[in-house]
Amino acid sequence: MNENCATCHHDYEVTPQNGGIVLFLDYERANHVLASCPNCKAVEVIYLRSAAVVELLSRAQFPLVVQDKPTAERREAADSCWGRFESVHAQDERRKAWDELPEAPREWVRQLHDDLRSWGRTPRQGRRTVGQTAHGAG
Numbered sequence: 001m002n003e004n005c006a007t008c009h010h011d012y013e014v015t016p017q018n019g020g021i022v023l024f025l026d027y028e029r030a031n032h033v034l035a036s037c038p039n040c041k042a043v044e045v046i047y048l049r050s051a052a053v054v055e056l057l058s059r060a061q062f063p064l065v066v067q068d069k070p071t072a073e074r075r076e077a078a079d080s081c082w083g084r085f086e087s088v089h090a091q092d093e094r095r096k097a098w099d100e101l102p103e104a105p106r107e108w109v110r111q112l113h114d115d116l117r118s119w120g121r122t123p124r125q126g127r128r129t130v131g132q133t134a135h136g137a138g
C-alpha cells in the first residue's frame with residue numbers, strides 16, 4: 001500500500017516494518033493502519049475499508065491489534081475522516097460526471113452558433129432568392 005505523508009509529502013510504501021493494523025470488530029469505519037513515515041517519522045492514521053484491510057493482511061504479516069470498540073475520540077476522528085473522504089469523493093464524482101459531457105455541450109453550443117449564424121443569413125438570402133425568382137418569372 002502506498003501512502004503520501006501528510007506532513008512532508010514523501011511517498012512511501014506501508015510495510016510490516018513501518019506499519020501496523022488496528023481493527024475494531026464493532027466499528028469497522030475506525031479500522032486503520034498506523035504507519036510511520038520513513039522520511040520524517042510522522043505517525044499517520046490511515047482509515048481503511050474492510051476489503052483494503054483484508055488485502056493488506058493477505059499480502060504481508062502486519063502487526064495486528066484487534067479490539068471490540070474504538071474510543072469515543074477514535075470513533076469521532078474516523079467518522080470525520082470518512083466524512084471528508086466521502087464529500088471529496090462525491091465532488092470528484094460530480095466533476096467526473098461533468099467531464100464526461102464536455103464534447104456534447106461544446107458541440108451543441110458550436111452547432112447552435114452555426115445555426116444562429118445561418119439563421120441570421122437565411123432570411124436575407126431567402127428574400128433575395130425569392131426576389132430573383134420573382135424577377136425571373138415576371
Ligand SMILES: [Zn+2]
Binds near residue numbers: 005008009042
Ligand atoms: Zn513524512
